[in-house]
Amino acid sequence: MAMAVWAGGLAGAAVLAYAARRRWTALLPLAAATAAGALLAQTGDGLWHTDPLARRQVCDTSVAPAVCVNARYAGALPQITGALSGVTGRLKGVRNLPVRWEDRDGGPRDDEAELPSLTPLGWSFVRGRLTDTGEFAREAVGTLVLRGDCPDDRLGARFERADDAVENYLAPLPSRRYFDDLDSQGDARRRAALARRRAARARLAAMGEQERRDWLSAYFAARAACDPSGVPAL
Structure with missing residues (x-):
């Protein structure tokens, strides 16, 4: 007033x-x-008074990682958990995952990944509904895989191929085919890199369930430690 x-x-x-x-x-x-x-x-x-709900999260701990949303959007939690069900289903039994996807102000803690933003409203989240559940899941996989502050000099071809294979397995990105087509028309170096990425994706997808769980468990441990030597071969 x-x-x-x-x-x-x-x-x-x-x-x-x-x-x-x-x-x-x-x-x-x-x-x-x-x-x-x-x-x-x-x-x-x-x-100035902060909405007390903005400080709280509500979580679905029946999956791993747990899915947490800001308490302001508590009613959307079942829908968001559902949008991520394909991802959490593929991660069942995998170790060394973040504890949760979080949704609050500030960056995630070391044992968390950041949930894709539900704001600004009117773009990806309209009238309490996600406008594209597939895109939301792909963004969530991105924050899961690329979480942390690994310096660029600790990232290399081993991580890049593994990251690409994991993202492709957990939530395939339709636009990846477009970029793959561009690389397939590039110079010899780009074509060779594309061939290695495709081979890594195929090997991960072809693993038996227990072998893939073990591989993913080792991968997420290496990702959290920024240790390329810990990434199992593909």
């Missing part, structure tokens, strides 16, 4: 001052703005 009076008073004073020039009526909104400004100054940080 004080903010409205302050802003309105300043605007009103400016308009009336221009129209009435030196007439005393221009002083009334200015006086109101001055009083409201003093109130704002005295109130300080206490004027």
Whole structure:
């Protein structure tokens, strides 16, 4: 209320001052703005109140990683868990995963991955519904795989091929075919790199279930430690 009076008073004073020039009526909104400004100054940080729900998360711990959303969007949790069910289903039994996908202000902790943002509303999340569950799942896989702050000098071809294979296995990206086609028409170096990526994807997909769980467990441990030598061969 004080903010409205302050802003309105300043605007009103400016308009009336221009129209009435030196007439005393221009002083009334200015006086109101001055009083409201003093109130704002005295109130300080206490004027702004964070929505208490924004500090809390609600989680579905029946899957791993657990899926957590900001409490403001608690009603969307079943839908979001459902959108990630294909990913969590493929990760069943895999070790060394983050504890949860989190959805709160600030970056994720070391044992967390960041849930794709549900804001700004009106783009990927409209009227409490995800507009593209497949894209949401692919973004969640991206934050799962690329979490942490591995320096560039610790990343190399071994991680790149493994990351690509894991992302392709957990949530295939339709546009990957487009980029693969571009590389297939590139120079010898790009074609050779594409052949290695495709071979790695095929080997991961062809593994038996237990072998793949063991491979993924070792991969996520190496990813968390930024240790390329810990990435099992593909």
